[in-house]
Amino acid sequence: MQAISTAICSFGMSGRVFHAPFISLHPGFQLHSVWERSKKEAAQFYPRVKSADTLEDLLADDAVELVIVNTPNYTHFEYAKKALEAGKHVVVEKPFTTTTAEADELNALAKEKGLVLAVYHNRRWDSDLLTVKQVLQQGLLGEVVEASISFDRFKEELSPKVHKEQPHPGTGVLYDLGSHLIDSALLLFGMPEKVFADIRIVRPISQVDDYYEVLLYYPNNLRVRLHSSYLVREAGAGFILHGAKGSFLKSRADIQEADLLAGKKPEGAGWGREPEGAQALLHTEKDGMVIREEIPILQGNYMGFFDGLQAAIRNGAPAPVPGTEAARVIRIIEAAHQSSREGRVVAL
Template sequence: MIPVKTALLSFGMSGRVFHAPFIALHPGLELYGAWERTKSESVKFYPEIRIFRSLEELLADEAVELVIVNTPTNTHFEYAKKALEAGKHIVVEKAFTTTAAEAMALRDLAVRMNRKISVFQNRRWDSDFKTVKKVIDEQWLGDITEAEFHFDRYKEELSPKLHKELPGPGAGILYDLGPHIIDQALFLFGMPEAVFADLRITRPVSQVDDYFELLLYYNQLRVRLKSGYLVREALPSYIVHGHKGSFIKSRADIQEERLAANDKPGSEQWGREPEEESGLLHTEKNGIVIRKTIPSEQGNYYAYYDGVYRALREEAEMPVTVTDGIQVMQVIETAVRSSQEQRVIRL
């Protein structure tokens, strides 16, 4: 087995928490290097890692096969483009780019360079979302008529990551938390026919949108996506109604918390939610009304990087495709326009 030598473009929170542990764990991947301009944090966790002091130095290293573009959103297009032009495969953090046009330009460049792109939508492998998907896939609710997804936080103060808080391309909650639940909705239900959106600033200190509500229109279905920074007592994160019943589930995946505490993935119990976070199913089957809790599926971001490995070594499809990334950007752009014009816009 020839490992895929992989380099991170940042070793901040995303590199340390979401990427490095799973790249290091996978036998077919090698955590080869990280770009750190002045610090040397990566070697504290991975002593064998190589530190690059410039992007040019990293891209010039012919050993690097896969580049993880996990820098601020407003740099994604520039850095991803340079990595593709250097002949590297890439994984790009969410939000994929700042515009759909940039996303499509990267797709076209990858085709010309015969390289592969994936967008890092790790929340598909959250325990809570996997449970929702299983309930829907197994037809416990019948045809779905309505779904509501929340990704809420309570945070009055601004983030120290100023690229998220200062007006500019890729700033604001729609580009930060929005891609998670937009991608989940599209993964379950496909592209909507139309979008209505309300983007607002709710915190006096905020200069960019810190609240959104999106309504996705499908033929027989409506999907509402909401996120805000002033939600101290959160509603269930997943509410799904169908012709036969309903399913309600909290956001309870434990992986980010454990990874932030430097726990290593790979154990049998990794990604298992507390039993009390089980979802509530209220439905009917064969004429019998059922109301019971549903044990949560096991979350595991490792599956994402296993999919990346298989795409690069076994010619499988990327676990999250460049088309998936483009579609999320199209919904985001449409939502911004809808909020500005205060109307429903067809896709």
């Protein structure tokens, strides 16, 4: 089967760390070209790659089948639309867009042209989330009544990526880390009915939100709390679930991002395996007995996204993260900002 000729719209950290290594190693893809505005660095890592000076040059190349839009958030809609209009399949980095209206327009355009439009919510393939998903699928907790998902960091300094720290559309921690957590909640529990949020700035030097607490209201009395802050030096469990039969706590310990940043290649039997000592505690009732034990942690692998992407483009399978699913993330982000501004629960 012919490899999918792929172009990446940026070779910063996202392109160099989260996309190019997988595209170059996956037998179903070929890294064809990179849009490099000034620095020409991609060829140092991938000698055969072409360098495009402009987006127009990249899109005019008939050899390119797939375009990965991994540029600043506020450009996602414009660049993805141009790529779809040029007849290319498209992957958009999270967050998908800055508004639901933009997401809906891109989804409609992709459907009209018969093209695959996927969003890179790679953390669906984290060891953490995969393990939580399995616990729920096995019914080990009974009916879940509350869940907390958090992703905290300690970053007194601002990001060196200037575009992430300026109040453009789509900036701030809710669009950044929050996109991952909202997608995780949707994957585990589906679409909520209502949203309440507290979004604020906790670092005096920041111009964009760097803290949020979002509460998702579900039927059957389920509540899901989402939280991120850049002033948490000692993070707690990333996932806490309580159900009618028991509880489950899982530390956020997926190692793929750290390994990719260290220059490791996403290959080999050990890729995505958490180190010894990562915590996954199950305290529940099973076969009439109360148990409290650590359980095995599943192996993570972002390559699963690219496996699904190849199947979607070549075999017509569903996209690994369809734009229609990613649009729901943006809808919740918009509702959360409205809730925080108005100090009330917002119905979806």
